[in-house]
Amino acid sequence: MNNLLFNLLRGIRKLRSTNHQFYIVVKKFYYYYISKQRFVLKSPLIIGKRFSINSDISNTTVYIDQNCRIRNNFNVTIGNNGVLSVGENCFFNNNCSINCLGKIEIGNNNQFGESVLFYDHNHRYLDKKKLISDQGFNVGTIRIGNNCWIGSNVVILQNVIIGDNVVIGAGCVIYKSIASDTKVINQQNLVEKNL
Secondary structure (H helix, E strand, C coil), X not given: CCECCEEECXXXXXXXXXXXXXXXXXXXXXXXXXXXXXXXXCCCEEECCCEEEEECCCCCEEEECCXXXXXXXXXXXXXXXXXXXXXCCCEECCCCEEEECCEEEECCCCEECCCCEEECEEECCCCCCCCHHHXXXXXXXXXXXXXXXXXXXXXXXXXXXXXXXXXECCCCEECCCEXXXXXXXXXXXXXXXXX
């Protein structure tokens, strides 16, 4: 995919917006982009180092509401007319990645630990006469409610709805919907043996 919007490899100190235009101040120079529909980042927005949005030339949409905090190495890859919407007051720790070919909606006041991954699509692979890379994708949606805490290294897959007030422990793979007011843990059995 082409890197259509921007890929900033330096620390971003602040973001200022007027109407649908935004200015990002990076080490004493301004990066300027005008977009009325496709890419809206509302200020105040605190962004760490290596923040990138990679898009194809389709009519993709990225909307990040105000008061969001995003730490280092945050990546959005979006295409196929995908729609990403992030509510206000959300926090993304280091190394989070959002991969959107369909629709991903994230509500308000959510906290995401390090290396949380979102995939609203999956490779098709059933035709044994074709390479998997030639079979395209099954595209779905992801919807996350409000006031959720998603632990480190959680993977959220397509066609998942996570309700409000959900806590998901570190290392879980979320492949089915989770009801509101629920806690999900990765129940591993650690086995200790003498050497």
